[in-house]
Amino acid sequence: MSLLRELQPLQNQVLDGIYTTHPCYCKEGAELSAVIGATVPTGFEQTAADEVQEKLGSASRISKDRGKIYFEVPAQSLPQVHRLRSVDNLFVVVQEFKDYQFKENKEDALKDLEDLVKKLPWTDPMKVWELNNSLKKKKTKRKKHNLQSTASREKLNADGEEGGTDQQEASKQEDCAQNAAGVEPAGGQDTEEPQGVASRNGEEEEEDNEQSYTKEELQAGSGSETKAGEGKTGEGDAKVLKFRVTCNRAGDKHSFTSNEAARDFGGAVQEHFQWKADMTNFDVEVLLNIHNNEVVVGIALTEESLHRRNITHFGPTTLRSTLAYGMLRLCDPQPTDIIVDPMCGTGAIPIEGATEWPSCYHIAGDNNPQAVKRAANNICSLLKKNENKESTSLGIPLDIIQWDICNLPLRTGSVDIIVSDMPFGKRIGSKKKNWDLYPACLMEMGRICTPGTGRAVLLTQDKKCFAKALSRMGHIWRRGQTVWVNVGGLHAAVYLLKRTWERAEEKRSFW
Numbered sequence: 001m002s003l004l005r006e007l008q009p010l011q012n013q014v015l016d017g018i019y020t021t022h023p024c025y026c027k028e029g030a031e032l033s034a035v036i037g038a039t040v041p042t043g044f045e046q047t048a049a050d051e052v053q054e055k056l057g058s059a060s061r062i063s064k065d066r067g068k069i070y071f072e073v074p075a076q077s078l079p080q081v082h083r084l085r086s087v088d089n090l091f092v093v094v095q096e097f098k099d100y101q102f103k104e105n106k107e108d109a110l111k112d113l114e115d116l117v118k119k120l121p122w123t124d125p126m127k128v129w130e131l132n133n134s135l136k137k138k139k140t141k142r143k144k145h146n147l148q149s150t151a152s153r154e155k156l157n158a159d160g161e162e163g164g165t166d167q168q169e170a171s172k173q174e175d176c177a178q179n180a181a182g183v184e185p186a187g188g189q190d191t192e193e194p195q196g197v198a199s200r201n202g203e204e205e206e207e208d209n210e211q212s213y214t215k216e217e218l219q220a221g222s223g224s225e226t227k228a229g230e231g232k233t234g235e236g237d238a239k240v241l242k243f244r245v246t247c248n249r250a251g252d253k254h255s256f257t258s259n260e261a262a263r264d265f266g267g268a269v270q271e272h273f274q275w276k277a278d279m280t281n282f283d284v285e286v287l288l289n290i291h292n293n294e295v296v297v298g299i300a301l302t303e304e305s306l307h308r309r310n311i312t313h314f315g316p317t318t319l320r321s322t323l324a325y326g327m328l329r330l331c332d333p334q335p336t337d338i339i340v341d342p343m344c345g346t347g348a349i350p351i352e353g354a355t356e357w358p359s360c361y362h363i364a365g366d367n368n369p370q371a372v373k374r375a376a377n378n379i380c381s382l383l384k385k386n387e388n389k390e391s392t393s394l395g396i397p398l399d400i401i402q403w404d405i406c407n408l409p410l411r412t413g414s415v416d417i418i419v420s421d422m423p424f425g426k427r428i429g430s431k432k433k434n435w436d437l438y439p440a441c442l443m444e445m446g447r448i449c450t451p452g453t454g455r456a457v458l459l460t461q462d463k464k465c466f467a468k469a470l471s472r473m474g475h476i477w478r479r480g481q482t483v484w485v486n487v488g489g490l491h492a493a494v495y496l497l498k499r500t501w502e503r504a505e506e507k508r509s510f511w
Contacts, residue, residue, distance in 0.1 A: 032075040034128040035096075037289075037298050038087040042067040043485035043494070044326035048086040051329070056080055065250060065291035067486070070096075075128055078135060078301075085325040085356055088305045091287050091298035092128045095120050100295040106255040110264040113288075116297075117268035125299050129284065132301045242278035244285055245269060246300075251292040261288060310351045312381040319348040319421050319459075323485065327419050328353050330483065330496055331457045335359040337416040342366075342405050342445065347375030349419050351382060354398040360417075362398040365408070372402045406440045410448045412504070418445050418456040422466070434462050438469035446476035446504040454499035459485070461492040470495075475502045 040048040045067070049060035052071050060071040070093065073081060081090060103109040245266035249258040265288050270277055275284070285300035307320040327349065333339060337360045341349045344364035354362045366372050379398060386396075403409055422441070423434065445456055456477070460466050470477060480496040 032124060032127060032131075033072055034075055034078075034125070035070060035072050035093040036081060036301075037063075037068060037070050037091045037093050037296065038084070039067055039089045040069060040087050041320060041323040041326055041485060043483045044086060044323070045069055047326045047329055048084070051084055051086045055084065063291075064294060065289070068289075075131055078128070078132055082135075082302075082306070084306075085352070086322055086329075088307050088320070088322050090301040090306075092125045092132075092301055094122060094125045094297040094299060096297075097295040099293050101293070102254060104255060106260075109255050110260060113261060113265045114268040117265065117272050120297060122273075129299045129301065136303075241273075241275050241283040242281060243269065243273075243275045244277065244279055244282045245288060246285060247288045247290065249290040251290065253292065254290070258290075261290065310348065310355065310378065310382060312378055318346045321348055321352050323459075323487070324349045324352040324419075325356060326483075327457045327459060327494055328357065330481070330494065331417050331419060331455050333357045333360050333417060337361075338363065338414065339417040339419060340365075340410070340415045340448070341420050342403070342408060342418065342441070343420045343422060344375055344400065345371050345421065347378045347400065349421065350375075350398050350400070351378060353419070354396040355382075358397055360397065363410075363415075364398065364400040365403040365405075367402065367404055369402055372400060375400050405437075406444050408444055408448055412447055413450050413454075415448045416450055416454060418449060418454075418458075420456075420458055422458055422460040422462075431462055431465065434465045435468070438462075438465055439472050442469055442473040442477060443505065446473060446499065449499045449504075451499055451503065452501045455480075456497040456499070457494060458497065459487070459492060459494045461487065461490045463493050466493075466495065470497075476500055476504050 038048065038052075043066075045062045048069050049062060049071075052058055052060045052069070056071070056073055056077055058071040058073050060069045062069050069087075103112060243266075245262045247258040247262035247265070249261065266277065266286070269275065269286055287296070287298040287300055289296040289298065305320075305322075307322040310321045328339075333353070337357075339350070339353055339357070339360050340363045341347075341353075342365055344350055344366050347364055350362045350364035353360065364375055366375070379396070379400065383395060401409075423437070449456065458466075470479060476499065477497045478500055480498050482496070483494040485492050485494055
C-alpha cells in the first residue's frame, strides 16, 4: 500500500481538526461554503472536473476561458481540495460576472472597475482565505516538527550502537538526492519550456487563441477589513495586511490594458480595506480575471502551483505533474497493470503514477544517462520525503533503468499501458530525427504492449510527424481520443492509442 494512502486517514483527521478550533469554523464553519476556482492544464478540464466529482462529490463547471474549472464545496473540505492531483492553482471566488458590460471609453471602464470593489461580497471569501491560511501555518509547523524529529533520530543513531544500518541507508539516499544538485535549472517546469508566457496562476498563453492574452501584476496590500475579520498579532494588535492585485486579461475588445485594470482596481481595494500594497512580500493576492465579457474576482489560496509536488531535480523538458496525472488518468489504469514510460526524462509521469496508482507496477527508462540520474534522484527525494512522514511503507512500486527506446529489454506483450512524453524535436532531438524515431518507437511499443487490451497515451507537439508514423503503424495501433493541450505556449496533442490484435514484429527474444 502506498505511503500516501496509509497517511491519508491520519492526515484527514489532523487537517479537519484545525477547522473545529478555528474561530471562523466555530461560528459559521458548518454552513460556510466556497466557490473554488482552479486552474488546470488546458485540454484536461474535463479530467479535473471528473476528479472533483469523484473525490469531493461536487459538480464542476468548465469555464469558457480554457484551463479553469469552478466548483462549490463546504469550507471544511479545503484540505481535500488541496490534495487534488489535476489542479495547478486554487482561488476562492468573490464574485463572477458572466456578461459584464465594459464601457467603450477607457476612463469610464476603469472607473466602473474601481466602483465594483465596494459592491463585492468580500466577507465569506475572506473567511475562507483566513481558514486556508491557518491550514498553511499548521502544515509548516508540522513540517518543522518532522524535520526536527528526523534530525534527533539521526543524532541518536550516530551516538548509539544501534541504528547504524538505517543511518547508512539515509546517507545513501541523501547522497543520491544530492548527486544532481546544482546541475538542474531551478525553474524548469514544462515540457518544451515556455515559448509562450505561463501566468503565475497556471493559465498559459495559447497559440490557437486569436485574441490577445496579456498578464501584468500590480500589488495591492493585504489586511482584513473589520467585516471580513481583522488580522491580529500575538499581542492582539491589528495587523495591516499586505496585498497585490494580479490581472489576467484575454480579449481584444477592451479599451484598457491588464496593467491599467490591476492598478485602478488595486487602488480601490487598498482604499476599501486599508491594506498596504506590496509586489513581492504580500499576504493576500487578489485576482482579477477578464476573458472577453466574463469577469471573475477571486482571492488566491495557493502561493505556488501544486504541479511542483514531485520534482526536485529538473531537466530541460520536465513535465508538469498535473499534466502527467491527466495523461495517466486518460488510460484508466487498473490494479496490477504494468505501466511503462520508455522516455521518462526526469520521471514526472512514473512518479505521479506510482504515487496515485500504487496498485500498479511502474517502469521508467531513458536512453540518456543524465536523465536517468535525475529521475533516480527525484525518486530518492520522494522516498526521503515519505520517510519524514514516519510511515512503515517499504517504498514505491517503481523501477528505473537506462535503455534504448527502439530495443527495449521487455518481454513481448508484457506491458498493459505505455505513457510517455515524446521528444518534440526542439530542446530534445530534432524534427528531422523524429521522422525515423517515431515509427521505430511505435513499432517497439507495439511489440511490448498486450495485443487487444493494451493502450498508449503519448504527448507530442510534432503532430505532423506523429500522424505519418501512426499511419505506417495502423496495423498495430488504432487512434482513439485526442486531447489538445497547451505546453509552455506550444500547441501539442495527447493521443490515446489502442493496441490491435495484430501480432507485432519481434526483433529478438530476451528469454
